[in-house]
Amino acid sequence: MNSKLELQLKNLPSQPGVYQFLNKNGKIIYVGKAKNLRNRVRSYFQNNVTSPKTLAIVEKTEELQIVVTDSEVEALILENNLIKQFKPRYNVNLKDDKSYPFIKVTNELFPRIYPTRHLLNDGSKYFGPYTDVKSMKASLRMINQIFRIRSCKLDLTEENINAKKFKVCLDYHIKKCDGPCEGLISAVAYNEMVKEVIQLLKGRTDELIKSLTEKMNNAVENLEFEKAAELRDKINQLTSISSKQKIVSDDFDDRDIFAIAFEGKDSSCSVFNIRDGKLIGKKQLRLSIEEGEELPHIYSAAIKFYYQDFAEIPKEIVLEIEPEDKDAILEWLIQKVNNKVKFVIPQRGDLKSLVKMCKENAMLQLKEIQIQKMKNLGNVPYPLAALQRDLRLKNLPKKIECFDISNIQGSDSVASMVVFVDGKPKKSLYRKFIIKSIEGPDDFASMREVIERRYSKLLTENETFPDLIMVDGGKGQLSSAVEILNKLGFRNYNIIGLAKRLEEVFFPGKSEPETIAKTSSGLKLLQQIRDEAHRFAITFHRQRRSKRIISTELTEIKGIGTQTAKLLIEKFGSLEAVKSSSLEELASVIGIKKAELVKSHFNQSTE
Template sequence: MNPKLELKIQNLPQLPGVYQFKDSTGKVIYVGKAKNLRNRVKSYFIKTQPTNPKINALVSKISDVEVIVTQSEVEALILEANLIKKLKPRYNVSLRDDKSYPYIVITNEPFPRVFSTRRIKSDGSRYFGPYTDAYSLKQTLKLIRDVFMVRSCKYYIDDETITKKKIKVCLDYHIKKCGGPCEGLVSREEYNKMIEQVAQLLNGKIDDLVGHLRGQMEKLAQELRFEEAAVLRDKIKALEIYTSKQSVVSIEPVDRDIFAVAIEDEDACGVLFKVRDGKLIGSQQFFMTGAGYKGEDEVIETLLTQYYLSSDYIPGEILISQNIEEADSIEKWLADRKGMPVKIRTPENDDEARLISMCKVNAKYHLDEFRIQKIKARGEFAPNVLRQLQKELRLDRLPRRIECFDISNIQGSDIVASVVVFENGKPKKSEYRKFKIRSVSDKPNDFASMFEVIQRRYSRVLGEGGKMPDLIVVDGGKGQLSSAIKALENLGVKEQPIIALAKKFEEIYFPGIDQPQSLPKSSPALHLLQRIRNEAHRFAITFHRDIRAKRTFSTKLLEVKGIGEKRAKVLLSKFGSIEGIKQAPIEELEKILGKSIARNLKEFLEKE
């Protein structure tokens, strides 16, 4: 520790507050809270502490410390959460940005609107979510539209707009989907009472809402206002159908948030189960970074403070998988926001333990998915079958990119070749290529054909500065493999992983080994090679058939009086097939061939 920093730490106040560690560039790398700032900051530099690689790395980079004194531990807690969210220091556990998920917003307007959005603005609007399930979001918005007469227009409506009648009622008013606030057909007080009911629904307090609506319905029925009572009856029915689809997890009608986390290396995932009136109404996932060497209790504490910093609704009870050090401070903070006591605790019975366990299982699942996506984004993900293939073929590197060649011909005519590309075990059809063999024309010669296509393929790849594949597979046996190796040697390519896969016994030929090798028939690695080989064969056969059909078609056209090779090519190019020409209007054919020849062609095709 440098003398300047040591002196600064010795003079820190013994009061609650927040400390910020900075590196040599002045960047904040860690934010923490403390009941006693001097003691807490000094503790980082005590060498008798147990070794923690992450703390050691943090301490080695500390060049300065800045503190903010607060009046209480609760204030320190809130300030720490805000600073972490704002600064995202490298060594803190911090929630990843969830702006990609949609929210439902109730706008801050005299006559609020309700819609989904991905942009959160600090304009006094209320946000509910985020919704990680798009279907759940759509169903909720549909329910709101079915039950409540919330306006859907984008106009800003206030008393001046209504007085001047700048906006006229739209179709929604006439089909009873909107009360018509734009023309003052519903008062602001009445409209905003309805909006509060929407907020109740979004907070999961559906039972309370149904009870309130049922009371209103019964009152209207007593006053013989049956049509209005029937409207409320239909709303109640829609709400009851919606809530019946939610899982009952508690006999008591409690409101409770349940949190659990899963941690692996630097990544963590927290899952929240929302229980309202004893029913599980939904879940959310939160991904965190910087969790390495942090305990489960620290990660849960960070999750709670970061989540409730912006949450619109706070239940009376929060269930967590492990006790946290700052539970009392967080309870006081949340109680102040809610206006009534909030209890944070761990499971006390088997049912609660079961819910925590289910929450943890979900957290582990989502964390695994998140890590797989990260690996994929870095291009490091590989299916297990590729690892097995690498082992079975004794390859130095993982065969992420495999290219397979096949030759197709019938009695030496129209010899073609194909190459198909598989990346990470999946076909990449945009990079499939087909070749017409030029060097062989009189009789079939698969060896010469393979030599040509390998040379053409990789002379172009190398000429364009491309990379060779991790594995080349040729369809055939020892002869085809030798021809392919010779073509590669001519191009100066050495130590290229290459094999041949023979169809008859599904044997594999390796360079420099006379006898073929076999993989177990049940081997997933063999199944992958077969799939790639079959795809190359299919692609080559399809190309071969196309060429043969066009050649046959072109030959037939030459039988028509007045049609030579040039006109036959034009017809093929424009209409593609015999059926295409057959279906073509006579006027189109006359433009190309003239009236007489077009008539001859039509007659010929009818006979054919």
């Protein structure tokens, strides 16, 4: 820590505000907010910090800048604006946020409705963001089919209309517009129609249908049959739309459901918009994160990004876990909407199912992101790329060999080697080893023998060396393998040990293990390889043990051969089960004469 930074840390105020960490080039690398700047900022520089992200931030920080605010909510707003402006490396950032369009309802005498990517504080109403452009265009087409909203850009002030400056266009003649440019519809009637459009954009379709039905009935009573017919056509179109909207809750409440899926530096956030109990829209946010980011922090960032601009805020926001800074975010949302807002974490029921469905959507989008990355890498399987990243390997681990030892108290000790090529098992390259030089349960010595036999043979046969060697076990098994590889003259190789207890990864020369994020597909690939090696070793061990038991116990009985002994073991599973079986059970497998021989033998041995 340089003297300037040390002095800044000593003089931090105990007030709410925003802090910015700058690197040696003066670039902002992280922005955060705090209820108490002194306590929060100093916590980054404590000796007990273990977070890789925090350690990286501290290591690269050369200067600190702070802005004091009147409240934590003000700090939250400023933090969000600074993140959006500077996109610091170690903050969760919204990818492609400028590309998300909105539907704008202008603040004019005769409002226009059109898509825009520029948000202005001009009194207009904005609906969105629409992360799916097709969905937004479909909404606009639906509005144009049902409502006669003007499409022109004319400056329709009262003065211009009264001066007869404009003439109606084709839209008027084909009944797509009511001609406000010539004063053929009043501003009051036109804005009443705009209110109906806003109801539709907010997902209040059923409310709108009810309101239009009342107007239609009034028109019929007043003998305004043409007007009633127009309203009827509107109602029919809206009813068709409403019937296609999925009912997902019986309480008819408004809520947004958030779910996040992430791995490595990629994260996807799925948002379901539920209004009046109906699912009216789905939105996807793609987030850029740093490795080691925690889920509550990602949720906090996603919520702030989504509601920062003009997205409608419902009374309930449903999540799988509570976001970081929950209270400050809630207070900020309440101030924005001037109404009550709460977070809901469902434990069971329909809302829990909706969160699960939303999560599946987020995971699907994350897979699409990974597939796209895979294509960019030249169709490299994503788990391999993730494993290269997680283990910090120079090259892609296309060929991986994994070893496992299996024995019961040192008896029938065997080992397995499984091979994965391009992330898939290559069973033709699997190998089995019978431990020859070791007596008793010594996994370390057994590992030394197997590694020496395998890679001595590899040297003589000039076979391709694996990109990654993996041993099932901890530091002891790994050290044994490294000892032999070095003895054989190998130098540039990659080897790890994977311990079962906490899925810890051991590296050569390091006393403490490292952990890989549980969501990483790289870790899932390691687990798959380890489990396959374990399965292969266990299967071979059972075969060896069964063969030994058959040859030493059952085949001692006069009149019982190897084939008969094998039938009994396959049927009953073990020698003890054969011993405890009745004469009838044995006879059903090998016939009465041989069954009597077996039963007689074991009866004599127990006397």
